[in-house]
Structure formats: structure tokens, C-alpha cells
Amino acid sequence: MAPDSAYFNSWSEAYRRPFGAIQIGKSIFMAIDVRFAHVLRVELAIQKDGSGFEYVEMFQDGEDPIKYRIKYVTEGASGLYFYHFRITCQTDSGTRLYYYGKQADHCGGAGQLLDDPGAVSQYQLTCYAYSDPAPEWYTHGIIYHIFIDRFNNGNAFHRISNPKKNSFIYATEDDDPYYIRDSKGHIVRWDFFGGNLKGIIDKLHELHQFGVTILYLSPIFEASSNHRYNTADFTKIDPMIGDRPIFEKLIKKAKRLNIRIILDGVFNHVGADSVYFNRFGTYGNGGAYNDTRSAYYNWFTFHHYPDSYDSWWAVDDLPTVKKDLPAYRHFIFDSDQSIVSQWTEAGIGGWRLDVADELPDDFIAGIRRAVDRHSNGNDRKVLIGEVWEDASNKIAYGKRRHYLEGGMLHGAMNYPVRHLIIDLIEQRISARSAARQLLTLKSNYPPEAFNAAMNNIGSHDTERILTVFNGNEEKLKLAIWLLMTLPGVPCIYYGDEAGLTGGKDPENRRFYPWGRENQRIKQIYYQAAQARRHDLNLQSGDFLPFSIGDLFGFVRFRSQEYWTMLLLNPTSIEQPVHWDERFDETGGSRLLEAMRLFLPVGLSLAPCSLRVICNNS
Numbered sequence: 001m002a003p004d005s006a007y008f009n010s011w012s013e014a015y016r017r018p019f020g021a022i023q024i025g026k027s028i029f030m031a032i033d034v035r036f037a038h039v040l041r042v043e044l045a046i047q048k049d050g051s052g053f054e055y056v057e058m059f060q061d062g063e064d065p066i067k068y069r070i071k072y073v074t075e076g077a078s079g080l081y082f083y084h085f086r087i088t089c090q091t092d093s094g095t096r097l098y099y100y101g102k103q104a105d106h107c108g109g110a111g112q113l114l115d116d117p118g119a120v121s122q123y124q125l126t127c128y129a130y131s132d133p134a135p136e137w138y139t140h141g142i143i144y145h146i147f148i149d150r151f152n153n154g155n156a157f158h159r160i161s162n163p164k165k166n167s168f169i170y171a172t173e174d175d176d177p178y179y180i181r182d183s184k185g186h187i188v189r190w191d192f193f194g195g196n197l198k199g200i201i202d203k204l205h206e207l208h209q210f211g212v213t214i215l216y217l218s219p220i221f222e223a224s225s226n227h228r229y230n231t232a233d234f235t236k237i238d239p240m241i242g243d244r245p246i247f248e249k250l251i252k253k254a255k256r257l258n259i260r261i262i263l264d265g266v267f268n269h270v271g272a273d274s275v276y277f278n279r280f281g282t283y284g285n286g287g288a289y290n291d292t293r294s295a296y297y298n299w300f301t302f303h304h305y306p307d308s309y310d311s312w313w314a315v316d317d318l319p320t321v322k323k324d325l326p327a328y329r330h331f332i333f334d335s336d337q338s339i340v341s342q343w344t345e346a347g348i349g350g351w352r353l354d355v356a357d358e359l360p361d362d363f364i365a366g367i368r369r370a371v372d373r374h375s376n377g378n379d380r381k382v383l384i385g386e387v388w389e390d391a392s393n394k395i396a397y398g399k400r401r402h403y404l405e406g407g408m409l410h411g412a413m414n415y416p417v418r419h420l421i422i423d424l425i426e427q428r429i430s431a432r433s434a435a436r437q438l439l440t441l442k443s444n445y446p447p448e449a450f451n452a453a454m455n456n457i458g459s460h461d462t463e464r465i466l467t468v469f470n471g472n473e474e475k476l477k478l479a480i481w482l483l484m485t486l487p488g489v490p491c492i493y494y495g496d497e498a499g500l501t502g503g504k505d506p507e508n509r510r511f512y513p514w515g516r517e518n519q520r521i522k523q524i525y526y527q528a529a530q531a532r533r534h535d536l537n538l539q540s541g542d543f544l545p546f547s548i549g550d551l552f553g554f555v556r557f558r559s560q561e562y563w564t565m566l567l568l569n570p571t572s573i574e575q576p577v578h579w580d581e582r583f584d585e586t587g588g589s590r591l592l593e594a595m596r597l598f599l600p601v602g603l604s605l606a607p608c609s610l611r612v613i614c615n616n617s
Contacts, residue, residue, distance in 0.1 A: 006087060006100050008032040010108040010123050011439055012587035020443040021126035021392075027073045028125065032058065032100065033066050038090035042068040045099075046083040046125075048076065049400055055086065078129040078405040080393060082122040107436040108443050109585045126392050126444055129406035134452035135380035137260060138349070138410070140539040141213035142484075142529055143491035146200060147460050148218050148241050149226045150177075150511045151494050154198025162239035164224060167192055174513065177506035186317070190225050193511045197242035197250050204250075208257040211529035215254065216262040216352055216491065218460065220247065223271055224282075226509075227460070229264075229354065230271030230317055232282075234332075234339045251347040260349030262382065265340070265367070267332050268358040269311065269318040277319050279306075288319075299328055312358070323363045333363075333370040340370040349382060352454070356385030356403065356412070357396040364408045384454050387412040392444040404449040411452030414488050416441060418457050421482045422468055424552060425475050425570050431552035432583055435545035438554070439585050442487070442543060451540070453488035460493070460509060464502045466521070471501070474608040477524050478568055481610055484528040485556065485566055487543045497525035535614065537564040544589060548582045551575050551605065560591055565598075565613045569605035576604040 008031075009015045017029050034042055042058045058068035074081065084101040101120035102111050114120055133139070153173075155161060160169055167190045168180075180189040200215070207215070219228035222236045237243055242250075251261055272279040276296040278287025288297045289306045299321045301310040312318040321328055333340040340351070350371060353359060364385070371381045385403055387394055391412035394401045403409040420437050423429040429437075442450055457479050458465040469475040483490045495510065499518025502508040532538050541556035541563065550571050557563035569575045579596055598615055605611055 004036055006032060006034045006036075006085070006098070006113045007110065008085060008100055009110045009587050011443060011585055014587060021128055021446045022074065023131070024074050024076065024078045024127040024129060026127075027071050029069070029071050030058075031061070031067050031069045032085050034068055034087055035066050036087065036089045036098075039087065040090055040095065041088040043086045043088075044070050044072060044083060045086050046072065046081055049080040049082065058085075074125075074127050078127050079402065080400070081125040081127065083125060084120050084122050105433065105436065107433075107440040109436060109439060110587075124393060124444055126405075126446065128404065128446040131448060132406040132410065132446070133448040134382050134410035135349075135375075137258075137380075138214065138382045139451050139489060141260075141489060142211050142532060143214040143216050143262070143454065143489055144207055144210075144212040144494065145216045145456070145459060145491050146218065146494045147195075147227070147509055148197070148200070148220065149193055149195045150509050151195045152199030152203055152512060152514065153194045154196055154200070154202045155194075158194065160192065160194040160240070161196060161242070163192065164190065164240065166190075169194065170511075173511040174516070175511075177509050179506055187225075191506075192226050192240065194240070195511070196240065197237075197246045201246075201250050201253055204253055204257055204259065208259060210497075210526060211533045212492070213258060213533075214260050214262060214349065214489075216454075217264060219264045219266055219354075221266075224273045225271075229266050230269075230273065231266055232271050232274040235342070248346060255347070261347075262350050262352055262384070263343060263348050264354055265351040266354040267321075267363075267367070268323070268355050269320045272317045272319055276321075295327075298322070299325060312355070320358070323358075323360050329363065329366060333366045338370060340367055341373065344371055344374040344381060351381075351383055352413075353383065353385045353409070356387055356409065357394065357401070361402050361408060364403065368408055382410050382452075383408075384452070385409040385412045388415045390416055390441065390444060391449070392446075404446055406446075409449070411449050411454060411489075413459075414453035414455045417453070417455055417486060417488065418462070421457055421479050422465075424482075424568075425469070425478050427570055431547035431550055431568075431570070432585075434552050435547050435554075435583075435585055438486075438543075438545045451487055451489075454491050455483055455486060455488040456491045456493065457483050458493040458496050458508070459491075460505070462508065463504055464500055464508050465493075465496055466499060467501045467503060467507075472608075473521060473524075476521065478570065478608065478610055480524050480528050481566065481612075482568070484532040485538050485564070485612075486554070487556070490529075490532060492525065492529075497522050531612070535564055535616075537562055537614070537616070544584075544586065544591065546582050546584045546589075546592060548577060548579065549575065551577065553582075555591065555595065557591060560594060562616050563591070563595070563614075565595060566610060567605060567613070568610040569607065572607045574604055574606055576602075 015031050043055045047053045058070040061067040087098040099114045099120045179187050182188045221231050222233040222238045223230050270276050275283040277289050279289040288300050310320045375381045391403050424434045495512050499521040537556040541558045545554040553567045555565045
């Protein structure tokens with residue numbers, strides 16, 4: 001370490017232990033190396049989220065005079081701590097303060113020394129209430145996300161069941177989706193292909209053979225749209241896709257193949273065309289829009305009755321519901337006859353909560369309690385939330401969220417990893433930056449939540465992954481293998497494995513190309529899925545990323561004897577593997593050093609390629 005310098009690494013157990021998030025009430029050890037001529041005081045500057053700073057003096061190590069140590073005990077309710085270090089020195093011109101915080105990329109690990117307190121980026125310490133693991137069937141599984149209208153029609157001759165008024169049906173299943181909008185951009189004719197639950201039942205064996213163990217379905221409840229996020233009636237399955245007996249048949253047949261069903265819970269808003277709001281009179285004379293005496297009137301916030309009301313992102317087709325209203329909570333989760341209880345009792349594996357940012361923490365906690373009431377030792381349920389950012393420190397509507405600290409979400413959709421995968425492969429970030437970002441997520445999330453993240457490289461809200469890479473199948477292969485091997489639960493968006501392309505909605509919602517699949521891409525997905533299904537290291541192993549120049553790598557390990565390593569070359573030139581030049585962000589791992597023996601002599605990676613090396617001895 002150079003003169004007049006300091007060093008701390010939040011990922012190295014020599015400087016902070018234990019690694020990552022801890023249970024509230026536990027203590028954490030921290031140490032920092034300080035090399036200045038005249039050190040007067042070294043302090044840990046730490047604050048509980050929402051509180052002021054506490055400055056705690058650190059004490060010099062008797063055997064190592066440049067090292068200052070402290071053991072800090074967390075206390076109170078679960079939540080976040082933020083911290084940096086303050087160093088007071090004596091100089092010829094008087095007393096001077098220095099500060100040590102995160103690097104400019106805002107990742108953890110080794111930081112930087114600054115003399116401007118306003119420039120300090122603080123480290124995060126996540127304190128969770130208790131260990132809250134997701135069910136093993138979920139964390140060890142592979143998810144397949146089905147947009148029901150666009151997957152498969154199981155009716156004879158592909159007949160459309162119960163077509164809706166004021167809509168249109170495509171002439172063929174390979175037509176491109178298209179919206180008919182009015183002058184204000186509102187959709188005035190919803191379009192349908194006719195995918196249904198029977199169609200999913202017909203493909204269960206094929207999905208099982210592919211390696212799928214979990215089906216995440218787009219909303220199944222009655223609605224006027226093809227996506228059904230504008231719920232019309234939570235108690236009924238949309239007649240275009242089936243009915244309760246068909247749904248129960250799907251659950252029963254899927255269970256025989258050890259496939260679970262996750263439903264999409266859309267509880268922040270309903271449809272304007274619904275039994276609850278009934279703006280268009282579809283459901284008779286009742287509903288909040290038509291009658292201030294309606295049982296549903298108090299569910300909504302009207303500014304000028306009836307035409308001005310709160311809606312999701314000002315989309316008037318999606319009036320938002322008051323989540324703090326006891327009557328609504330009773331209806332959704334807080335009774336044995338609630339919506340969550342009714343459908344969970346039917347035998348599903350759990351729920352994915354739409355726009356979790358819009359749901360108060362105690363609302364999510366209430367849903368979790370309802371879900372847990374239907375869990376048992378052999379059939380535990382899962383609750384996942386849609387969050388687009390780091391879910392450990394998310395702020396929504398001015399409030400810190402506590403999704404992952406116990407008793408709420410088991411995990412969140414992992415859009416940060418999707419962005420990272422794309423940026424790494426497109427070389428918008430370096431291999432080292434990718435390793436640092438992944439370690440930051442690992443250290444921010446409670447371990448169980450990190451392993452329960454729903455990883456994806458595409459969804460109904462994003463461009464198709466093959467389109468992102470402009471049709472480059474070599475880049476796609478890298479993304480697929482990262483999806484299947486990184487920590488978290490891989491989720492395949494229907495049709496990605498068949499080579500579907502498309503930009504954002506509606507292009508990303510084309511009908512599955514049955515009989516016209518890209519077999520090369522399908523085989524890549526299959527091989528990666530099988531690796532995930534049969535390699536326990538990839539299902540439950542710990543995670544250590546690293547970089548070697550432009551090469552990105554990581555190891556998933558259960559012990560020093562059982563591990564799987566992936567090396568990836570995102571560049572357009574061949575890259576030799578100079579193992580001695582690897583950069584381990586944790587400050588040095590014995591495990592990585594031991595792996596040297598398993599690397600082929602003279603190993604190099606071709607352009608845009610990867611290599612998987614396993615040791616299960």
C-alpha cells in the first residue's frame with residue numbers, strides 16, 4: 001500500500017466478515033488499512049437507514065499497526081445500514097480529514113480515498129429479519145413464461161373459444177401482432193390469436209422433456225385485453241382461454257410431470273371494463289363508475305366523478321385500487337375466501353406479483369401470509385415480485401422498500417442481471433465491471449433472495465433477446481448459457497428458444513412458431529437447460545465471479561471438490577487464458593488458485609465463445 005493511502009474491501013473477509021447481508025442483531029467485523037504519517041483517529045461512519053450518522057472509533061491492531069478494527073452490532077428492526085470510514089490526520093498545516101467510500105462505479109469491494117465528504121459513495125449493509133428461503137422445487141427449477149394468447153390453441157381445428165366483442169382475430173398464427181388505436185393512442189380493438197389452457201396442456205410433455213419444471217402464466221382472469229393485466233373479474237378464468245375445470249386439469253397433469261404453476265397476481269389496478277369499475281356498462285348498471293352506492297365505489301380515488309380518477313401511469317383503462325382499504329385487502333388476501341386463498345388452494349405453486357413497487361410492504365406481507373397458509377412441508381408456495389432494479393435498496397414513491405428482508409417476497413425478477421448480460425456481450429461494460437456488479441448484487445441481497453431471483457433475458461415487457469443481438473446467434477448462445485448458469489432461477493420467455501424476434505410490445509408477443517422453430521437455437525437452449533437440470537453446482541452452488549483481461553468468468557461451487565467454472569469471451573478476437581492475470585474482486589480466493597490444476601495447458605477461447613469446466617470428484 002502506497003504512503004498516505006488507505007484500503008478496505010467489503011468483499012474480503014480480511015476486511016469485512018461475514019460476507020454480504022446479515023441477520024439483524026448480529027455483529028459484523030470491519031477493518032481498514034491506513035498508511036499515514038500521523039493518524040489521530042480512524043472511525044466507522046455508519047447510519048441506519050433514515051437515521052443520522054454514528055461515528056464509532058476503530059482501534060489499532062497490536063500486531064499490524066496500519067490496520068484498524070471494529071466489531072459493530074446491528075440492532076432494531078431489519079433494514080439497511082450505510083457506511084464509510086473517516087480518517088483524521090495531523091499535517092504541517094493542521095488537522096485534516098479523509099474519507100473512504102465506494103468507487104465511482106458505486107459497486108462494493110475495494111473503494112477509494114477522498115478528501116471531499118460530498119463525493120463519498122457509501123457502502124451498503126443489508127440486515128434481514130430472518131432466513132426466508134424459497135422452496136427447493138423453485139430454486140432448483142427452470143421457469144417457462146407463457147403469454148397464454150400467443151402460445152398454443154388446443155381446440156380442434158384451432159377454433160377460437162368465446163371471442164370477445166369489438167375485437168379481431170388474426171387470419172393466421174404467423175401474422176404479426178398489431179394494435180388498432182384511436183387519435184389519442186388508446187387501443188380501440190384488442191387483437192387475439194386464441195392461445196388457451198388446452199394448448200398448454202397439449203405441450204406439457206414437450207416442455208417437460210425440454211427441462212421445464214415451472215410454468216409462469218400471464219394473467220388468467222377474465223379481462224377485455226389479450227394480455228389480461230386489466231382484470232375484469234378475479235373470480236373467473238377468462239372464457240377465451242378456458243374455465244375452472246380445464247385449469248384444474250392443467251394443474252393435475254402438470255403435477256404428474258413435477259411441473260408447478262405460478263400465476264400472475266395483478267392487484268394494484270383493475271380494468272376500466274370490469275365488474276368493479278364498469279366504465280362501459282359491460283356488467284350491467286353497477287360498478288364504481290356508474291354508482292356511488294356501489295360496494296366498489298370506495299375502492300377507487302375519483303378527482304372529478306366519474307371521469308377523472310387515479311390510474312396506473314395515467315392509463316385510464318387501468319384504474320388503481322386503494323391498497324390500504326380494509327375491504328379490498330379482505331377481498332384480495334385477508335380471508336379464507338380471498339382471491340389469493342381461493343386460487344392458491346386450487347394447487348398452484350405460487351404467485352408473481354405485478355408492479356410490486358405499487359403495492360405497500362404490508363400489503364405484500366399480507367399476500368405472503370395468505371400464500372403461506374396453503375404451504376406445507378412437501379408443497380411450499382413461492383412469492384416473487386416484479387422489480388426492475390436492485391430490490392434490496394429500492395425506493396418507490398419516496399419510501400424504502402423491504403421486499404427481501406423476511407415475510408414478503410422470496411425473490412424478485414432479476415432485470416439488473418438481464419441488463420448486465422446484454423451489456424457484457426455487447427461489450428458496453430468490461431468483464432471486470434460485470435464481476436463487480438454481480439458481486440454487488442450478491443452482497444446486497446440476503447443469500448436466499450439472491451438464489452431465488454427470477455433471472456430472464458427477455459419477457460413480455462422487453463425486446464426479444466435475438467432482436468437485441470440483431471440476429472447474432474453466437475451472442476445469443478453466450479446469453480443463454482449465462483441465463484442457465486448464473487445464481488438465481490432461469491426463466492425462458494416462450495418462443496425465445498424457437499428463435500422468435502421482435503421489438504417491444506406488440507412485436508415481442510408473436511404467436512409461437514410451431515413447426516417453424518429455429519432448431520439451432522432450440523438445441524442451444526436444450527443443452528444449457530440440461531446442464532442446469534443435472535449439475536447441482538449450477539442449482540445450489542455458491543458463486544464467485546472474476547475476470548482475466550477481457551474474459552469474464554465465474555465458479556459455482558458446493559465445496560473445493562464440487563464446482564463448475566464458466567469462462568466467456570465476449571470479444572471478436574481469440575483470447576488466451578492467462579490464469580496468473582485473473583482479477584479476483586474478493587482479494588484472493590484459495591478455490592480459484594486450486595482450479596489452476598484443472599485448466600488445459602495453453603487454453604484459449606475463440607471469439608464470442610465460452611468454455612465450461614466441471615469437477616464433481
